Amino acid sequence: MGKPKSRIKRFVVKDPVYGRSLHVFLNCPEDIFLKVVAKEGYTVDFKKDFDPSDAAAYFTFDTEGGATRSFLWAESFDKGLDDVGIIIHEVYHHVAFAMKHAGVGGEEAWAYYLQFMVRGVLEGSL
DSSP states (O other), X not given: OOSOOSOOEEEXXXXXXXXXXEEEEESOOHHHHHHHHHHTTOOEEOOOOSSOOSEEEEEEEOTTTOOEEEEEEESOOOXXXXXXHHHHHHHHHHHHHHHHHHTOOOHXXXXXXXXXXXXXXXXXXX
């Protein structure tokens, strides 16, 4: 993933089962992503991978209401195989977060949830 080549794409993959919707920002410079999130009143817990990648999964924690929000950010997304692999990687972080908080164990449930969420991100990217 390199510099953005397309306009910013923002959408939400709704989670009707566990209530952990994923807020997605594709083709979005990181500074703009962080400004938008802050403007909406969220502070992100920086969970970006340690390599200088251009994608990350972020989680917010609302101390007053206890609510959480998951974000997936990618500097650019051209739907190539490398980009899809990175998206799957970042969605997996969301899956682990959501399933642990829901108390769900078992790889089959995690795999179905991963499939559902990745499909939502890819459909939203069209």
